Structure formats: structure tokens, C-alpha cells
Amino acid sequence: MALAALRPHRDDVRIAVGGLLGGVLLWTLGMRPREPAEAFVLWRASWAPLVPLAVTAACELLRRTRPRTGLLLGTAALPLDTVTVGSVVTVVLYTDLMYAAVLYGSPATARRMPWITGMLTVLGGVVPAAVGRDPQWLLLGVGVGVVAFAPAATGWVVRNHRDAAEAARLRAEQTALLAEVDRTQAVTAERARMARELHDLVAGHLSAIAIHSTAALSLDDPRTTKEALAVIRENSVEGLAEMRRLIGVLRADSADRAPAAIPTLDGLAALVEGARANGLDVRLDAGQGEVPAPVGLAAYRIVQESLTNALKHAAEGPVEVRLHRRDDSLDIRVTSPYRAGDTPRAPGSGAGIAGMRERAALLGGVLEAGPESARWTVRTTLPLAEGDSA
Template sequence: MFRSLKPYQIVVDVVVAVLFFLVAWPIETLVVARTGLEPSFGLAIPFVGAGAVVAVFAAALALRRLSPGLALAVAWAGAIVQMGLGRPPSIADVAIFGVLYATAAYGSSRVYWAGFGSALVGALVITLYLTVGPVFVQGGLSWQNLPLALVMLVAAAFALGLSWTIGALVRTAVRARENRQAQERAEAEAVVEQERVRIARDMHDVVAHSLAVVIAQADGARYAAASDPAVATAALGTISTTARSALADVRLLLTQLRHSQADGPQPRLADLEGLYAQVRAAGADLRIDVDPTPPGEPPAGVQLAVYRILQEALTNALRHGEGGPVDVRLAWHPDRVDLEVGNPAPAAAVPATGGHGVIGMRERAQLAGGTLTAAAEGGRFAVRASLPIGTAS
């Protein structure tokens, strides 16, 4: 029933209502005194009757934003008191326009339409009161004063309806602004979420691959330490190099988290040799077949997608493979690049629906406009992707 207003808004409304009362009360008394109309129902002093009418309308004015529905009811009560005292329309009725505006601008759905109905009914009541009542036209409604009554009806409906319409326009503008702001917030949150997903995907690719290489090298160094110290030393060197590279990539990703504008350098096709070297150093029997070769310089987005998909697929081969050869095939066609990574894998190591790595590879392929499948095939696990490349530069 009551809206949530800030303290200064309540203070402003109360001050406006008090000022309205102080200005309208003397004017109301003066108008009644000059017309010679005495109040009905035993009130002998016009000053007292005018104060009562103005006080009710001032109360409605004070409540118009806090509770538009209650303010409308109080305004109707003021109008009834005014007509009951036989008083003519005066400056006190200005409060009605403010109340109708508030019902359309701030009221609930019911109050909104109650204000609209009050504007129409109020116009009719004013017309009947001025034509049949004791104020201007005597003798009741007749064919002679019917044109005047119609003019009064149209004028009253226009004035009251205009106040309500202005409030409705303000209500529409406020809601449009709120919807626009909500849409902007949703779009901003979507962009942030997409960036988080991208960074999380990059973090997974970097950390998972690097840790797989480090674990494989550490296991190899542990077994070879007793029999061949040179192999252990080489494995430790590979661990150091891989860890430093991973640390640099993680720092870059953390920089992107702090500063969304800093994209930083991204892996390209030239970095694939370093990736292959890491996998071979981890003990994998890696066989590479690139046919045909890239006809030019593929787009940077395609190069990044190819690198990350190969990185994740080779990481899975290190983690879940049985030690057999890992085959990598790349075919750079004029309009697309096809890639395939296959390695032996036991059935128990193949997830039924794909883990985070498979999901990340599929997302990268879809973002590049391509497709990716990952499934077990006769004791081997194969990852196949096809990415459009457009026109190479």
C-alpha cells in the first residue's frame, strides 16, 4: 500500500502540502465570501469550512507519492466534502490533478486503472454538480443548458485525463529506462561470463597440459634416477622448462582477469613445434602428418583454436593413453582445416559423456565456426575437428 521513498522525498511532499494549505486556505475563504455562498450542514463560518476542504486536499497531496491509492481515496473524500458543503470549484481542486498524475506514474496496476476511471467519473460528477447543484446553473439540466453541460463535461474530462495521461507517459518512460538498464546489465554480465569461460578454458588447457608433462617427466626421472642419472637430469630440465612456460601463461591469464583490455599474445602455429617437443619429452611416441600444408597465414583465431585443441587432445593422450603411438594429422584445405588426434586408450579411461577437456575442445571448435567429435574407436580414442578458415592471408 505504501511505496518506499527516500526521507528527503517524504519531507518535500509534506512541505509542499503545508505550503499548499497555507496558500489555498485564505483564497478558498475569500472566494466563498465573495460569492455569498454559506456552507451547508450547520457550519456558519466560511473560514472553517474552507479550512476543512483544503486540509483534506492537502493531505491527499502529501500522500500522492507515498501511497497513490490512499491519496486517490482521500481526494475523493475531499471532493465529497466540498460538494456536501455546497462550495464551488476553487484552488483547492488543483490537488486532484497531482493525485491523478501520481496514480498513473507511481501506482500499482489497480491504482493505475482506478485513476483512469476516476478521471472519467470525476468529469461526469463535476458536470452534474455544476448543472444540477446549487452553484452556477439553476433549475436543473434542460435542453437550454445541455450545450453548456457538454462543454463542461469535455473540458473536465480533458483536464483530468491530461493529468492522468502525463503520469502514464512518465510511467512508460521510467519503465523503458529501467528495462534498458536491465538489458545493459544483462549484456554486460553475459560479456563478463563469456570472458570468464574463455579464461577458464585457457587456464584448463595450460595447467592440464603442463601438469601432465610434468607428471610424466617426474615419473620417468624417478624410475631412471638409479640406473641412468643423465635421463633424470634431462627430465628435470624438461620439468623446469614446462613449469616456467606454464607459469608465464598463468601470469598472462591472471593479468587478463585484472585488466580485461589486456589480451596479450596468443599461441600460433609456430608454437606447435614447442608443444610437440614437450609431448615427446614426456615420453610419447608422437607422429605428425601435415598434408596439405597451410596455403598462407591462417586467421589468428583459427591458429589459436588449432593450438588449444591439439594441446588438450595431446594432454588427454598423455594422461589416459596406454603408451602406444599418438598420431596427429592436419590437413589445411583452402576453406577449412581438418585435424585428428588418435591414441590407444583402454575403455575404462574413456568417459561416457566427455570431461571438461572434451567440452572445452568442442566449445573452441564451435566458437571458430567448426565442429568436433571425440569418441572411442576400436581400442583407440580419436579427436576429430573441422574448422573453417575462409581465405588465408
């Protein structure tokens, strides 16, 4: 990994080779910015311009991997080029090193280089002109600006655009990720809700069918068998009706249909009558007072599941259902006879109590279920304020 990080980019290799060959070609053709007789030319050997040219070309190999090092070496080679007849290619390669140092360097280097080169541009033109009292010295500042400040400023602008584009890309990816998380959570929540609805709708009817079919098979009594078959048929019809209602909610074209009726506390009397028809001795005390629709639905389902559990597990005796509306909450209490070690009359999945707890928790309420003085007690408190906002 470290060797790969130090390996020059192939485009940098092309720039270095192309710059070196171009400079050698211009040197071969005798194209140079200065003549050997000029005062600034201190190194008059014909091959002298090739030395700074080779150094700056080699620095191009570092323009991405070590941009700051490449710029420092190129800066050291540039004065060497000024004391020879010079090469235009060396200057061009140096401007690219300055541009690359800002574009690929550290954030600190990118911030400082435009300011440093800008100050050098001003000082390089103003100070010599003031000292020498010759306006022509201002051209030196222009040269510094072209060679150093202009590439640094260009690199700064390009870097800002690149960083902005990268930030926009990351924001888009984050938005897409959050949207996917929200979608997954929504699907999971909807599946859990439908699982609770399906369990509450079907479990009671199927439990009654299982219990009465067992009685019909175990007792050789035509009258008992006929009564059991009547209960089985009634629960089968009601279960199918509930399933059709649930399927209608799930269908894609359900928007074209009339909305399905949502169970409320007003339906508790009919629910209790159905439980009595299945053989339970149920006593209902529903109290008085209106509650929000989400609270009413949750209370109905909790009572429904509690009666289903009583049908499957309760011992002989009365089942009591009590609801009490307070100023800020609805209290539900369902008790049934309980004897430890009794065998259930119908198999269960164990999801009933968990589903009731989920319903209560969604509204900010609590649910407790367990044996209490020889009776199985389901105690629930549902806040009414949470129901208004649910």
C-alpha cells in the same frame, strides 16, 4: 495490506483538515460569495454552507486512495453549495478533487475527464447564451472551465510528466541491469577462456614432469634418472615461459608490451617434437592450406591437449595426428592406443575434453572423443567461416 491501501495519505489529511478549518473561519467572519436575498439562494440557513464544505473536505481523504469516488461525492456536494450562500473554500476543494481524479485515477479516467469537462465548459457557456440571448451567460462557461476543465487539464499534464519520468527511470534501471548482465557474462567468458589457456599451457608440461619424475624415482639407474631429470628441467623451463607469457597478457600494463605470439598450425611440428621428447611416438600429417587465426589457435590447442591426454593415458604404440583442410572446414583427428582399465600415468582433472569441446563450440564446430577400435580418437570439425568472423 488492504487496510493500508484504504488508509488516507497524511498530506490528504492535512488538506482536508486545513480546508475544513479555513472554510469554517471564513463562515465565522461572514465572508460569503452570495447574499441570502439572491434568487439562486434556496437554502438560507446560516449554517447551510457548512454541509457541502464538510462533504468536500471529507472527500479530500479519498483523493489518492479512491479519487473517482471522492470526485463523484464532491460533484454531488457542489450543486448543494450553489443553493446556499456558498463558500469559496468548497469550490477550491472541488477543483483539487478534479485535479486528483485525473492525476491519481485510472488511465481511462485520466483520458476522459479533460474531454468531458472541456465539453461541459463549451456547452455551459454557449447553450445558455444562445437560449437566453444574453452574452453574460458565457460567464457560466468560464466558471465551469475554471472549476472543472482547468484542474483536469493540469492533472493531465502533470500525470504525463510523471509517467514520462517513471518510464525514463525504468529504462535507466533496465539499461543498468543489462549492462551488469553483460559485464557478468563478459567476466565469466573471460575467466573460462583464461582457464582453458592455463590448462592447455601448463597441463602438458606438468604431466611430463610427473611421469618422468615417477620413472626417476622408481628406477635405480643413474642414466635413466639423468635423462628423466633433463626432460623434467626442459618441461619446467618451457612451462615457466608459458606462464610468464600468460601473466604478461593479464597484466594491466601489457598494452605497453609487444603482443604475445599466438600459436598457429605452423607450430605443430615443434609441438610434436616436444611430445616425442616426452616419450610419445607421434606421427604428424598436417596437410596444406591457410586457415583463419581463431581456427588455427583452436586447432593447435586441441592437438596440444590431445597429446597431453595421450601422454597420460595412452598405451604403448604410435599416436597419429592428422589435419585436413576442406573448402569450408578444418578436420582434425588424433588417435592413440587405448586399453580399457589402464591406470593413468599422471593424474588429471577431467577438464581437458570439456575445454576442447568449448573451443570447438565457440567457433561453431563439433568435437567427439572416445574409444574406437582399440584406439582413443579425438575427432573435430572447425568451420572456416566461423573462424573468419570470430
